[in-house]
Amino acid sequence: MSDDISRKQKRNVVFLVLVAALGYFVDLYDLIIFSIVRTQSLKDIGVSDADIQPDGVFIINMQMFGLLLGGLMWGVIGDKFGRIKVLFGSILLYSLANIANGFVHDVNTYAVIRFIAGIGLAGELGAGITLVTETLSKEKRGYGTTIVAAIGLFGAVVASLVGKEDWRTAYFTGGGLGFLLLLLRMGTFESGMYKRAEQSAVSKGNLLMLFNDRKRFFKYICCILIGAPLWYVVGILITQAPEFGKELGATEPLSAATGVMFTYIGLSIGDIFAGILSQITRSRKLTMLIFQVASTISVIVYLSAKGITPDKFMWLSFIIGFCIGYWATFNTIAAEQFGTNIRSTVATTVPNFVRGALIPINFAFDALVKQYGRITSGYIMLFILIGLSLFALSRLKESFDKDLDYMES
Numbered sequence: 001m002s003d004d005i006s007r008k009q010k011r012n013v014v015f016l017v018l019v020a021a022l023g024y025f026v027d028l029y030d031l032i033i034f035s036i037v038r039t040q041s042l043k044d045i046g047v048s049d050a051d052i053q054p055d056g057v058f059i060i061n062m063q064m065f066g067l068l069l070g071g072l073m074w075g076v077i078g079d080k081f082g083r084i085k086v087l088f089g090s091i092l093l094y095s096l097a098n099i100a101n102g103f104v105h106d107v108n109t110y111a112v113i114r115f116i117a118g119i120g121l122a123g124e125l126g127a128g129i130t131l132v133t134e135t136l137s138k139e140k141r142g143y144g145t146t147i148v149a150a151i152g153l154f155g156a157v158v159a160s161l162v163g164k165e166d167w168r169t170a171y172f173t174g175g176g177l178g179f180l181l182l183l184l185r186m187g188t189f190e191s192g193m194y195k196r197a198e199q200s201a202v203s204k205g206n207l208l209m210l211f212n213d214r215k216r217f218f219k220y221i222c223c224i225l226i227g228a229p230l231w232y233v234v235g236i237l238i239t240q241a242p243e244f245g246k247e248l249g250a251t252e253p254l255s256a257a258t259g260v261m262f263t264y265i266g267l268s269i270g271d272i273f274a275g276i277l278s279q280i281t282r283s284r285k286l287t288m289l290i291f292q293v294a295s296t297i298s299v300i301v302y303l304s305a306k307g308i309t310p311d312k313f314m315w316l317s318f319i320i321g322f323c324i325g326y327w328a329t330f331n332t333i334a335a336e337q338f339g340t341n342i343r344s345t346v347a348t349t350v351p352n353f354v355r356g357a358l359i360p361i362n363f364a365f366d367a368l369v370k371q372y373g374r375i376t377s378g379y380i381m382l383f384i385l386i387g388l389s390l391f392a393l394s395r396l397k398e399s400f401d402k403d404l405d406y407m408e409s
Contacts, residue, residue, distance in 0.1 A: 012189060013135055017144050019184050020128035023087060024152025026181050027124035029159045030098050030174040031355075032264070034060060034114060035239045036163030036257045037170055044167065045105050053243070055107050057362055060235070062111040064356045066118020071352030072207065074123030078130065078344030079205030082198070084190050086127035086344070088182065094120025095178025102171035125152075125331065126348025133335045134191035134343070138401060142284075142332060146275025149328030153268035160261030193405050197340040202407045204341040209408055216338075216408070218395070220346065223334040225392035226288060227354040228361075229385040230324045233299060235358040236365055237378060238263050238317060244303075247374045251309045262314050263321035270325015282400050284333050288326055288393055295323035296386050303378045330354075336399035339408035361385075 034041075038056045047055050070090070078086040097117035104110045132144040163170045197204060210220050237244065238259040245254035270291070278287040298320045305312060334350040335343055361381065368377035 016135060016188055017132055017147055019181075019188055020132055021148045021151035022181055022184065023091065023124050023128050024148055025155035025158075026091070026174070026177045027094075027121055027155065028152050028264075029155035029177065030094055030117060031121050032156045032260060033098075033159045033163060033170055033174055034063060035235075035260055036159050037167035038239075038256065039242075041110075041167040042107070045107065045110065047107060057366070059107070059111045059114050061359050061362060063114040063118040064358050066115040067122045067352040068356035070119035070122025071126070071349040071356070073119065075126060075345035075348035076205040076207060078123070078127050078348060079342055082190050083127045083131045083194060083344055084185075084188055086123040086348070087131075087185055087188065090120050090123030090127070091178050091182055091185070092120070093117075094124075095175045095182070097175075098171045098178065099175035102168040102175075122352045123348060125351055126344060129331045129335050130344045130347045131188075131191055133332065133347075133404060134193040134340070138403065142275055142279050142400070145328045145332045146272060149271045149331070150268050150275070153264050153271060153327070156264035157261050157268070160257050160264070164257055193340045196405070197407060200341070200407060202341050202409065205345055206342065207345065209342050210345070219337055220350070222392035222395050223337060223346070223350045224353045224357070225388045226333070226396070227327075227330045227351065227389075228357050229292065229295065229382070229389050230327060230330070231354050231358050232361050232381060232385050233295065233320060233324050234260070234263060236361065236381070237299065237302065238320070241313065244374060244378070245308065245313070248306055248308050250313070251307060254308070254310060254313050258310070258314060259317040262317035266318040266321025266323075267325045267327065270322035271328045272325075273322075274326045274329045278329055278400065283398055284329055284336075284400055285393060285396065285398050287329050288333070289390070291323060291326040291329075292386060292389060292393070295320065296382065298323040299382050300379075303375055303382075333396065333399055336402050336404060337396065339406050340404065341407045343404070
């Protein structure tokens, strides 16, 4: 009888990891789809060539602002009312928003709906990572979060393929995938750690706990800073590939869609390697350090690739993607740093603050471009963000063997 229960529990855990992974797959598809269809969709709704860049930045900033607000909202909900409620609510909201995006005909409506989609997208990854880290043993949770990220990141690959055909269909597809996943979610269950925390009188999902203790606040900021370079690479260096290509004297126009697709293929494979490396070395921090140094080198090669060809860009995108393949490790570190009563808040807000950091990074980068040009500005932003990231990593404690069944007071 006990063997039957054990097998059932294992099946439930496998199902939970799979559903979390598929959730991140749909999440990332919808998150990245605007970067894929930016030029095509804006031209189709009447935006001039001169306005594509500023209007595109406006829309992506609105989406990122939605991620910031949504991260706060879903994080608190996850700690106060349960991780499962976040998984259902977030996917419903962003699925409806993406379907609505398929009907837009002006920039302002486009931006408002991407803002709403951003709010919905903010809850998916954090809730999934929190559930997996709380359900698997400390020896295996690294593998679980790696599977979530590795499968999920292929959502960007699918977005790249679908987005090349028709941008409205791409949005409808994203919404449809979300509703299909909603049906799968019916069989998911809450983590034992959360159930124990739920019965406790300790404060849960209290945002002030991240700010009313100096050490806890500093640790929280460090968790955000270690992931900032990753989204800069995807959100600017690859998304603005056509503009960078012109500066580098590309033999043909570079495709952002192709760049994003190969970056995320590389990122998915890199995430698997990073997860395995952290398990072998029993160190998340060492893994992060290796990948951050490698990513710095790969971006320098990209920014110095004079006369770049589309084929070389494709391979560089893949290599850069592999070298920034620490997304799962970064999210796992954030989840492992804090107690059960604010873990969902941290695991949900940290990746979304990293994504939302693209707003000030965009403003800073655009200001630098006006003074120093695109390539030099690319170097400046890279070294600033990598420097901050390495400093933050040095201040965090190793969390590989950490017992997560505790509360923050």
